[in-house]
Amino acid sequence: MYTENMKERLFETTRLEAFSDAVFAIIITIMVIEFHPPEGTEFHDLLPLVPKFLAYLLSFLYLAVYWNNHHHLLKAAPGINGSIMWANMGLLFCATLIPFGTAWVGENYHASAPTALYGVILLLNAVAYYILQSRITATMDKKSAFVRALGVDFKGKLSPVFYAAGIVLAFVSPLLAQLILVGVAIMWIVPDRRVEQALG
Amino acid sequence: MYTENMKERLFETTRLEAFSDAVFAIIITIMVIEFHPPEGTEFHDLLPLVPKFLAYLLSFLYLAVYWNNHHHLLKAAPGINGSIMWANMGLLFCATLIPFGTAWVGENYHASAPTALYGVILLLNAVAYYILQSRITATMDKKSAFVRALGVDFKGKLSPVFYAAGIVLAFVSPLLAQLILVGVAIMWIVPDRRVEQALG
Amino acid sequence: MYTENMKERLFETTRLEAFSDAVFAIIITIMVIEFHPPEGTEFHDLLPLVPKFLAYLLSFLYLAVYWNNHHHLLKAAPGINGSIMWANMGLLFCATLIPFGTAWVGENYHASAPTALYGVILLLNAVAYYILQSRITATMDKKSAFVRALGVDFKGKLSPVFYAAGIVLAFVSPLLAQLILVGVAIMWIVPDRRVEQALG
Amino acid sequence: MYTENMKERLFETTRLEAFSDAVFAIIITIMVIEFHPPEGTEFHDLLPLVPKFLAYLLSFLYLAVYWNNHHHLLKAAPGINGSIMWANMGLLFCATLIPFGTAWVGENYHASAPTALYGVILLLNAVAYYILQSRITATMDKKSAFVRALGVDFKGKLSPVFYAAGIVLAFVSPLLAQLILVGVAIMWIVPDRRVEQALG
Numbered sequence: 049m050y051t052e053n054m055k056e057r058l059f060e061t062t063r064l065e066a067f068s069d070a071v072f073a074i075i076i077t078i079m080v081i082e083f084h085p086p087e088g089t090e091f092h093d094l095l096p097l098v099p100k101f102l103a104y105l106l107s108f109l110y111l112a113v114y115w116n117n118h119h120h121l122l123k124a125a126p127g128i129n130g131s132i133m134w135a136n137m138g139l140l141f142c143a144t145l146i147p148f149g150t151a152w153v154g155e156n157y158h159a160s161a162p163t164a165l166y167g168v169i170l171l172l173n174a175v176a177y178y179i180l181q182s183r184i185t186a187t188m189d190k191k192s193a194f195v196r197a198l199g200v201d202f203k204g205k206l207s208p209v210f211y212a213a214g215i216v217l218a219f220v221s222p223l224l225a226q227l228i229l230v231g232v233a234i235m236w237i238v239p240d241r242r243v244e245q246a247l248g
Numbered sequence: 249m250y251t252e253n254m255k256e257r258l259f260e261t262t263r264l265e266a267f268s269d270a271v272f273a274i275i276i277t278i279m280v281i282e283f284h285p286p287e288g289t290e291f292h293d294l295l296p297l298v299p300k301f302l303a304y305l306l307s308f309l310y311l312a313v314y315w316n317n318h319h320h321l322l323k324a325a326p327g328i329n330g331s332i333m334w335a336n337m338g339l340l341f342c343a344t345l346i347p348f349g350t351a352w353v354g355e356n357y358h359a360s361a362p363t364a365l366y367g368v369i370l371l372l373n374a375v376a377y378y379i380l381q382s383r384i385t386a387t388m389d390k391k392s393a394f395v396r397a398l399g400v401d402f403k404g405k406l407s408p409v410f411y412a413a414g415i416v417l418a419f420v421s422p423l424l425a426q427l428i429l430v431g432v433a434i435m436w437i438v439p440d441r442r443v444e445q446a447l448g
Numbered sequence: 449m450y451t452e453n454m455k456e457r458l459f460e461t462t463r464l465e466a467f468s469d470a471v472f473a474i475i476i477t478i479m480v481i482e483f484h485p486p487e488g489t490e491f492h493d494l495l496p497l498v499p500k501f502l503a504y505l506l507s508f509l510y511l512a513v514y515w516n517n518h519h520h521l522l523k524a525a526p527g528i529n530g531s532i533m534w535a536n537m538g539l540l541f542c543a544t545l546i547p548f549g550t551a552w553v554g555e556n557y558h559a560s561a562p563t564a565l566y567g568v569i570l571l572l573n574a575v576a577y578y579i580l581q582s583r584i585t586a587t588m589d590k591k592s593a594f595v596r597a598l599g600v601d602f603k604g605k606l607s608p609v610f611y612a613a614g615i616v617l618a619f620v621s622p623l624l625a626q627l628i629l630v631g632v633a634i635m636w637i638v639p640d641r642r643v644e645q646a647l648g
Numbered sequence: 649m650y651t652e653n654m655k656e657r658l659f660e661t662t663r664l665e666a667f668s669d670a671v672f673a674i675i676i677t678i679m680v681i682e683f684h685p686p687e688g689t690e691f692h693d694l695l696p697l698v699p700k701f702l703a704y705l706l707s708f709l710y711l712a713v714y715w716n717n718h719h720h721l722l723k724a725a726p727g728i729n730g731s732i733m734w735a736n737m738g739l740l741f742c743a744t745l746i747p748f749g750t751a752w753v754g755e756n757y758h759a760s761a762p763t764a765l766y767g768v769i770l771l772l773n774a775v776a777y778y779i780l781q782s783r784i785t786a787t788m789d790k791k792s793a794f795v796r797a798l799g800v801d802f803k804g805k806l807s808p809v810f811y812a813a814g815i816v817l818a819f820v821s822p823l824l825a826q827l828i829l830v831g832v833a834i835m836w837i838v839p840d841r842r843v844e845q846a847l848g
Contacts, residue, residue, distance in 0.1 A: 063465055063519055065263055070473035070670070073270035077278055078477055080344045085352035089359035108344075112337040116330075119263055130516075134637070137512040144480045144508075152485035159489035237334070265663055270470070273670035277678055280744045285752035289759035308744075312737040316730075319663055437734070463665055463719055470673035478677055530716075534837070537712040544680045544708075552685035559689035 058127025058187060064136060065122050071140045072115045079104050079147045082154075103154030103166075106230060107146050110170065113236040114143065114177065124194040125184045132187070135180040142176040145169045153226075163225050164218035170229065171211040178204065207232050258327025258387060264336055265322050271340045272315045279304050279347045282354075303354030303366075306430060307346050310370065313436040314343065314377065324394040325384045332387070335380040342376040345369045353426075363425050364418035370429060371411040378404065407432055458527025458587060464536055465522050471540045472515045479504050479547045482554075503554030503566075506630060507546050510570065513636040514543065514577065524594040525584045532587070535580040542576040545569045553626075563625050564618035570629065571611040578604065607632050658727025658787060664736060665722050671740045672715045679704050679747045682754075703754030703766075706830060707746050710770065713836040714743065714777065724794040725784045732787070735780040742776040745769045753826075763825050764818035770829065771811040778804065807832050 083100065086093040118139075125132070149169040153162040181204075185195050198204070210232045218225040283300065286293040318339075325332070349369040353362040381404075385395050398404070410432045418425040483500065486493040518539075525532070549569040553562040581604075585595050598604070610632045618625040683700065686693040718739075725732070749769040753762040781804075785795050798804070810832045818825040 059519075059523065063469065066266060066466060067469045067473055067515065069263065069267045070270050070470050071477060073267055074274055074474055074477040075480075076340075077271060077274040077344055078481060080275075080347055081278060081281065081481065083348045085348060085355060085362075089356040089361055091361045091365075093361075094365075105341075108337075108341055112334075115267065116333055116337075119259075119333075123259065133516055133519075134512075137508075140476070141505075141508055141512075144477055147480055148483045148485060155485060156489040161489055161491045161493075162485075165491075165494075266666060269663065269667045270670050273667055274674055276740070277671060277674040277744055280675075280747055281678060281681065283748045285748060285755060285762075289756040289761055291761045291765075293761075294765075305741075308737075308741055312734075315667065316733055316737075319659075319733075323659065459719075459723065463669065466666060467669045467673055467715065470670050471677060474674055474677040475680075478681060481681065533716055533719075534712075537708075540676075541705075541708055544677055547680055548683045548685060555685060556689040561689055561691045561693075562685075565691075565694075 058129055061122045061125055061128055064128050064133065065119075068118060068122075068136060068140060069115075072111055072118075072143065075143055075147060076108060076111050079107060079150055082147070082151050099157040100151075100154035103150045103157070106233060107150040109233045109237065110173075111143065111146065113233065114139075114173065117177070117236075121181060121184060124188070126187055128184075129187065132180070132183045135176070135183040139173065139176040139180050142169065142173040145172070157226070158222060160219045160222055163222040164215045167211050167215040167218060167225065167229060170232075171208060171215065174204075174208050174211060203235060206235070258329055261322050261325055261328055264328050264333065265319075268318060268322075268336060268340060269315075272311055272318075272343065275343055275347060276308060276311050279307060279350055282347070282351050299357040300351075300354035303350045303357070306433060307350040309433045309437065310373075311343065311346065313433065314339075314373065317377070317436075321381060321384060324388070326387055328384075329387065332380070332383045335376070335383040339373065339376040339380050342369065342373040345372070357426065358422060360419045360422055363422040364415045367411050367415040367418060367425065367429060370432075371408060371415065374404075374408050374411060403435060406435070458529055461522045461525055461528055464528050464533065465519075468518060468522075468536060468540060469515075472511055472518075472543065475543055475547060476508060476511050479507060479550055482547070482551050499557040500551075500554035503550045503557070506633060507550040509633045509637065510573075511543065511546065513633065514539075514573065517577065517636075521581060521584060524588070526587055528584075529587065532580070532583045535576070535583040539573065539576040539580050542569070542573040545572070557626070558622060560619045560622055563622040564615045567611050567615040567618060567625060567629060570632075571608060571615065574604075574608050574611060603635060606635070658729055661722045661725055661728055664728050664733065665719075668718060668722075668736060668740060669715075672711055672718075672743065675743055675747060676708060676711050679707060679750055682747070682751050699757040700751075700754035703750045703757070706833060707750040709833045709837065710773075711743065711746065713833065714739075714773065717777070717836075721781060721784060724788070724792075726787055728784075729787065732780070732783045735776070735783040739773065739776040739780050742769070742773040745772070757826070758822060760819045760822055763822040764815045767811050767815040767818060767825065767829060770832075771808060771815065774804075774808050774811060803835060806835070 083097065083104070086097065128136075146169055149162075149166040153166045156162045181198065185198060188195055210228055214225040214228040214232075217228065283297065283304070286297065328336075346369055349362075349366040353366045356362045381398065385398060388395050410428055414425040414428040414432075417428065483497065483504070486497065528536075546569055549562075549566040553566045556562045581598065585598065588595055610628055614625040614628040614632075617628065683697065683704070686697065728736075746769060749762075749766040753766045756762045781798065785798065788795050810828055814825040814828040814832075817828065
């Protein structure tokens with residue numbers, strides 16, 4: 049079992065970051081492959097693609113938030129060990145499910161199950177990120193500004209609650225559930241000055 | 249709100265560059281997936297693919313220009329902050345729309361709407377790049393050679409005008425509009441000695 | 449011919465690692481493209497995708513294990529030469545076959561040939577990794593902790609036996625064969641403290 | 649116009665290498681997307697895929713050779729300028745045509761035009777690589793071991809001749825033309841000790 053031994057040998061983060069960057073970059077662009085140009089040649093032929101486009105935009109925002117947070121988290125990490133590597137793989141796996149969820153909800157935005165599944169995938173990503181964060185802070189000084197800043201991590205604590213609410217609401221009103229998921233993304237895009245300051 | 253405080257803590261640019269490189273690289277190669285080999289086995293079976301190929305070539309040139317400019321811009325940047333990160337994400341999002349525009353116009357080069365949409369996507373990219381550039385120069389000394397060189401940035405100022413002209417002209421003559429968009433690309437490919445010298 | 453001359457000029461590993469990272473990252477995410485959302489909009493419409501999903505999960509785990517091991521191996525390598533470059537290309541080629549095997553077995557999990565082919569592809573990857581490892585340890589001091597740690601490399605020695613068993617068993621019971629291949633993946637995921645300690 | 653001024657400001661090669669790595673990596677793996685698993689579940693259902701697989705293997709080898717050579721070339725380069733950047737983009741563009749050529753010849757290995765086109769694409773890549781090499785050696789000392797080693801670059805000089813022969817022969821015997829193209833790849837895979845020694 050992994051023990052939280054600060055003396056443990058840690059590897060540098062560069063290659064893990066490079067690999068994660070590549071995976072995030074591919075996930076983002078893979079969603080674009082799903083956009084097949086319409087048969088017609090008029091602007092109104094694009095109309096049926098609007099829900100797909102909005103689903104893509106939302107997933108792009110989530111992946112951008114995760115990349116940003118991942119960037120800050122790995123920057124603060126003193127190094128990585130096997131446990132962090134696997135936690136990171138867990139996050140990447142959950143992230144690769146986003147294009148599937150996006151495609152299903154983009155084609156069926158009025159339906160409950162696709163909306164709920166999209167919420168479940170976002171919830172899985174939040175859990176995976178939380179595990180990665182815990183594995184990294186376990187190697188850090190508990191009194192460091194970064195760890196203390198995360199202690200009041202209200203966004204990280206609120207998000208799963210909203211995802212869960214979105215999943216349940218999807219069976220009442222898919223649109224309302226989607227609005228909640230959009231809201232969480234916007235909450236994250238507002239700059240997280242707290243972490244930036246702790247690192248500053 | 250973001251304040252243009254030069255004392256602000258800036259992160260190094262490496263990981264943002266690596267992530268952007270991956271996204272640009274994937275966007276370029278994703279367009280190739282759209283080229284399905286023809287059913288026949290004669291050279292003339294390739295003829296229907298020629299417009300698609302030319303659209304791909306044009307988009308490749310634009311993405312190469314953006315990568316080159318992005319390279320110079322990030323090289324000059326003293327560092328990145330949250331505001332630059334998001335401006336960069338905005339540019340990458342606009343860039344991911346290029347394959348869609350390319351596929352639509354490549355299949356319908358004689359039609360107005362696809363040509364106009366392609367122009368709109370190029371215009372969006374130009375705006376996104378301008379925002380990124382502003383966010384970066386905001387962290388730089390106003391008297392630096394790089395910032396002063398950008399002050400006379402005639403290419404950057406002319407391009408949106410040409411894109412707008414292309415969008416309007418697409419409804420009169422798609423071919424003429426496409427020629428204008430080709431012209432802008434060529435204008436950019438002519439080496440930008442000004443910026444290179446400012447950095448030299 | 450390549451001679452195991454320790455004095456030979458070795459190149460740094462950075463670019464080989466970056467290239468391999470990109471290939472591994474793309475292989476992982478390419479498998480996701482295969483997941484087309486179902487026609488229906490109910491949760492039970494996802495049921496036919498479950499075997500595909502499990503096949504993807506297994507392949508993701510294998511690729512994550514290979515990336516982890518590759519990471520440690522290249523970290524320990526004093527440098528690379530032409531022979532190591534080509535051995536690495538051999539591993540990457542074998543890895544690119546995984547998405548094909550995954551797609552075939554995911555759609556036909558009850559059939560013998562797809563299961564056996566998946567086992568053959570895993571066996572090819574194991575052989576390619578072993579060759580890469582040999583080419584790298586050939587440039588290292590035989591008495592180094594890393595080389596000695598690999599001497600008792602029981603996982604590396606057991607895996608091919610299990611793959612071979614899985615290939616043969618696929619013609620008796622595909623399910624049993626698949627369970628063996630899952631078992632090997634789990635064996636690898638259990639952290640390899642031996643190598644980590646040798647590097648520590 | 650670009651002048652071969654040795655005093656000119658050169659940029660470091662890192663980001664150009666990273667971008668090229670990503671493009672090469674994606675081109676290689678994009679070809680795998682073309683392999684759709686067969687409808688049947690028997691080994692003999694794989695038989696129709698054999699020519700496609702061989703075409704993929706050949707293209708993989710060519711791309712691996714280009715990556716290797718690109719690696720050595722950029723390693724030797726003292727830096728990059730705008731002219732080198734665009735020559736590199738030219739090579740990457742030609743490389744992105746390989747998956748298309750591979751898919752067409754893989755499906756029609758018995759036909760002349762696909763084989764000839766594949767040869768043309770390889771010839772274009774050779775020309776693009778030659779231009780890149782010239783732009784880089786133009787920034788180097790003419791008496792350096794690397795430049796002198798390239799002076800006797802018999803592989804680089806022979807390859808275009810063989811490609812041209814392959815293109816012409818494709819109209820007589822596609823198989824014979826393909827064997828020539830296989831031969832050139834093998835010639836390149838034999839380690840290029842000359843360049844390695846010049847760098848050593």
